[in-house]
Amino acid sequence: MAAADDVRLGPQKPSAEAIRWLEKQKDKASLSERDLGLLRRAQETLYGNIMDGQWRPLRGISPSPFKYRGVWNWDAAFHALAISRWDAKLAREQIRIFLDRQLPSGGMIDVLWEGEGMVTEFGKPPVMPWVAAMVDQRDPDDAFLKQAYPKFVANAEFWERERGGKEDGLFHYGGPSPNLEAGWDDSVRWDRGCGDLWTVDLNCYMVLTYRSLAAMAERLSLPDDKRGWLAKAEALGKRINENLWDDGAKAYVDRDRASKKFSGVLTPASFMPLFVKIAAPERAKAMHELAKDPKKFFPGFPCVAYDDPNYRSDAYWRGPAWVNISYMALKGLKNYGYNATAQTCREQLLKWCNQNQDHLWEYYDSKSGKGIGGQQYGWTAAFVIEFIVNWDSADETGRPENAE
DSSP: OOOOTTOOOSSOOOOHHHHHHHHHHTTOTTOOHHHHHHHHHHHHHHHHTEEOSTTTTSOEEOSBTTTBOEEEHHHHHHHHHHHTTTOHHHHHHHHHHHHTTOOTTSOOOSEEESSSOEEOSOOOOSOHHHHHHHHHHHSOOHHHHHHHHHHHHHHHHHHHHHSSHHHHSSOOOOSSOHHHHHTOTTOGGGTTOSTTEEOHHHHHHHHHHHHHHHHHHHHTTOHHHHHHHHHHHHHHHHHHHHHSEETTTTEEOOEETTTOOBOOOOOGGGGHHHHTTOSOHHHHHHHHHHHTOTTTTTTTOOSSOTTSTTOOTTSTTSSOBOHHHHHHHHHHHHHTTOHHHHHHHHHHHHHHHHHOOSOOOSEEOTTTOOEESSSSOHHHHHHHHHHHHSTTSOOOOOOOSOOO
């Protein structure tokens, strides 16, 4: 899995393909001048974050050249999700960087540093199979898919074997730093530990993984594989609903594997079952009640509920708004018809991205909207694009068209 050796590395201006794609967006009457400006800034951010590094000749995109000098696992996937709208080759390079370094266990590395070294002790949430399926849906590539599919199968087997899937029927984060594998580094969710929790988001990501593997199997004419993955997705969806719905909180909540006690912490991860469309209508309605409550999530969609005793509006994963996880939660609400609430929160997030004209930031103060963290942030750029371009389209969850 190698790219051509003549590819230029380092920060770049948006490509000709990117510019042509942006010009086409101007024909859409629904797009405002603000949103067109945000799309342009998002493209400039992603191309400006291309770095020369040990991944050459592949073009790795860093989260932020000001703060994160390397390529990160789920960041790379999110970058690929957006870029595949106009340049599937560059999108696939983000995926190849990690598939080329897959561990013998089937796990994926977490970080590949700019110079030397990588983080192998833990990975990141398994979003890459979903993104790979989305890239293939937009620009089919048989050769890439044939190489990638067995690697993603091995990765799914890793999560099943090493992270609770086979033992528990539900998944948990692991390794020496399970909170870092989760990607929500110092979240209020982990104040009592992380590795001992069945987490709502991880289990929903595995539903996406199974559906995405089914979509890949369909493309590769592997009907038995497809049926098997879809059966796993359906069974896991049922276990999520049986085990991770807290009747007391009227919400999906992380749950302790040993004590079976719910954590009581409400976050955008609680809305992931709506994103993957496994929630019953009455449960989606209950989640909407939380979404529209100014004491909980409305309108800035913080990474922990506004009224959580440990909430802080500007403190990393303890209260700011993160555009990537907010996108999935709000698309989930939209999936179930709660358009007004979802649209108001979306508008708030885009307003904050727009009002910080210096950079698209890593995260935003969930009260003032001030940009915080890494400057020129890649996945914020990626989900600005998804919020604007994909908002009114059908939900993309990697599910093959013929899923019966």
